[in-house]
Amino acid sequence: MSVSSGTSFILSSILTILLFSGMQMYRQWLASSQLLTIFGGYLGSVLFILFLTAVGNMEAALFGKGFQTKLFPEVVICLVLSLISAGMVHRVSSTTCLVFSMVALYYITRISQAKYAAPQPTIQAPVKRKK
Secondary structure, three states: OOOOHHHHHHHHHHHHHHHHHHHHHOHHHHOOOHHHHHHHHHHHHHHHHHHHHHHHHHHHHHHOOOOOOOHHHHHHHHHHHHHHHHHOOOHHHHHHHHHHHHHHHHHHHHHHHHHHOOOOOOOOOOOOOOO
């Protein structure tokens, strides 16, 4: 069941705030071991996805459905905010957040291209026939 862009903006904003506050409340625990530090980076990449969803839906609600989220400034700003948030937990979490976010951005772009890209017309090469 899908929701409107405005509702999705509100939901992703609330989840962003909850995840950020949870990362800050459990910062000591997330920095206590190597595996949990990497998990902190993964949570930072989830925060990036939620940031990007909130920004994209806000733009769609304000500017219409045809408006697209661009690499600069929207994606870069969301990535920097999530890296800062993960860096507040641990420096290594910031690095792993960057890696996980790039992988997530790759797959988000692939899904978006498959769903929303205009189909390319196929051009057939002329066939030479023997006489």
